[in-house]
Ligand code: DX5
């Protein structure tokens with residue numbers, strides 16, 4: 001996985017057909033997805049439940065791009081090895097998920113994954129200073145994590161701008177996650193984001209039987225950001 005700041009669209013399979021992840025992933029990749037975003041929720045750190053390492057391992061066989069695993073779980077550390085073995089390319093933990101995020105990020109890299117750090121909308125960027133050289137990606141949540149289809153929180157645009165300045169020329173992606181559409185994505189790209197997670201805005205209107213809308217939706221987001 002080489003580093004660059006080109007715009008990458010990462011459909012979140014939280015909005016896909018849960019009984020058909022393999023084909024859904026093949027369809028969005030064929031329709032132009034750059035990464036596949038996989039939301040793991042534990043019903044404790046966030047008020048929703050999805051799935052764990054065995055599902056990620058099953059999904060992995062269908063991903064030909066990058067499997068970007070977003071852990072919305074607490075604790076994180078006991079599960080890092082299992083998600084690494086399941087084939088996560090990027091493994092992202094929340095700053096708010098425990099008292100030892102520094103250790104968690106070390107463990108993620110030691111397990112052979114790119115290390116991601118996610119920040120809830122209410123979390124500032126002051127605590128990120130000491131972590132900047134040990135992360136490959138910072139995910140700025142633009143909704144409160146737990147569900148797809150929520151509205152974009154505009155205060156996070158300025159946060160991304162300030163984070164981008166802090167990162168400087170380090171090879172660290174800024175990912176944004178939640179409420180991303182052709183209207184909100186360009187604000188974030190202008191502020192400095194390069195990985196755009198989108199669930200409902202990519203999967204709406206399509207299905208594995210009719211995947212063309214996935215491509216239209218992905219192109220609409222990309223076009224809005226490059227206009
Ligand atoms: C929310 C998840 C997101 C979610 C985004 O907790 O982390 O990845 O799928 O969904 P949309 O794009 O519909 O807001």
Ligand code: ZN
Nearest residue numbers: 012039070177
């Ligand atoms: Zn996510």
